[in-house]
Amino acid sequence: MLPAAHRMRAAADFRAASRHGLRAANRYFVIHVVEGEPGAGLLVGFTVSKKVGNAVVRNQVRRRLRHIMRDYLEIPASKVVIRARPGSATASSQELREALHTELTRLGMVHA
Known part of the structure; x- marks a missing residue:
């Protein structure tokens, strides 16, 4: 489970990440x-x-x-929004894990 301190709840945070981010x-x-702000x-x-279903x-x-x-809590101060697509409903957890790692690597958030 993702710790509560790392969960985004504010609509403004969702909008900021969706409209202005990578x-x-x-x-x-x-x-x-x-x-995000350093240290946040x-x-x-x-x-x-x-x-999705x-x-x-x-x-x-x-x-x-x-x-x-x-598993990615060490990512530096960032706001991340993950918007699920219908294909995620039938994907296995391993497929989701690999796809997430690939995309985070592509964005430069984690190293391969």
């Missing part, structure tokens, strides 16, 4: 990243629309992404 996408999700730490938000499926996708993101 963007990377694949068939499972779109990642938006904007650098990592904030991660998740958006899972009804296009019913409430059970959406919550399952959100939980799996939260679980995967806890």
